[in-house]
Amino acid sequence: MLIRIKDLELQRLEFNETFQPGAIDLGSEYTQVSPLQATGRAELIEENRGHKNILDDIRIVGKLDTEVEVACARCLEPVRQPLHRDFELLYRPQGADKTKEEAAVSKGETEISYYEGDGLLLEDVLREQVLLEAPYRALCQENCKGLCPTCGSNLNSGPCPCKEVQPDPRWNALGNLRDKLKSD
Ligand SMILES: [Zn+2]
Numbered sequence: 575m576l577i578r579i580k581d582l583e584l585q586r587l588e589f590n591e592t593f594q595p596g597a598i599d600l601g602s603e604y605t606q607v608s609p610l611q612a613t614g615r616a617e618l619i620e621e622n623r624g625h626k627n628i629l630d631d632i633r634i635v636g637k638l639d640t641e642v643e644v645a646c647a648r649c650l651e652p653v654r655q656p657l658h659r660d661f662e663l664l665y666r667p668q669g670a671d672k673t674k675e676e677a678a679v680s681k682g683e684t685e686i687s688y689y690e691g692d693g694l695l696l697e698d699v700l701r702e703q704v705l706l707e708a709p710y711r712a713l714c715q716e717n718c719k720g721l722c723p724t725c726g727s728n729l730n731s732g733p734c735p736c737k738e739v740q741p742d743p744r745w746n747a748l749g750n751l752r753d754k755l756k757s758d
């Protein structure tokens with residue numbers, strides 16, 4: 575869904591959109607597993623910088639809900655993660671700010687980004703918000719046992735054969751000592 579400056583000049587735009595998994599490219603780390611619901615509005619904000627320099631900013635306020643799957647950081651099993659995010663964003667025309675510092679100090683809590691050409695895609699806005707909200711690292715359970723470093727089996731589903739094959743070397747040392755004491 576394209577949000578165009580020309581349309582916003584006439585009236586603000588209310589949106590209530592549903593995106594099925596696959597409609598928004600989230601990259602390889604996250605898989606969207608339920609429809610993404612996004613509601614909100616977009617409006618044009620004329621930012622007067624003096625000397626007849628007026629910027630056409632796009633302000634987007636809304637919220638999104640969806641669910642993503644991400645691999646458990648220890649055992650790699652998929653972990654389902656519900657996501658909810660409220661956002662308030664301001665998009666300035668590309669090149670409006672000479673430096674990033676300038677942008678960072680100008681609008682308080684609002685996140686500032688830039689759009690190119692005559693508008694921006696709602697899908698691009700949502701992708702960025704999903705990726706900001708998605709967990710950097712997830713575990714399938716708090717005490718996930720992970721994978722065996724030797725054979726790679728998932729230790730949550732029981733001990734792997736490796737442990738029985740390799741006795742702890744400390745017991746070997748005790749055994750040797752016992753044998754030695756006996757022979758003395
Ligand atoms: Zn796990």
Ligand SMILES: [Zn+2]
Binds near residue numbers: 723727735737
């Ligand atoms: Zn093993």
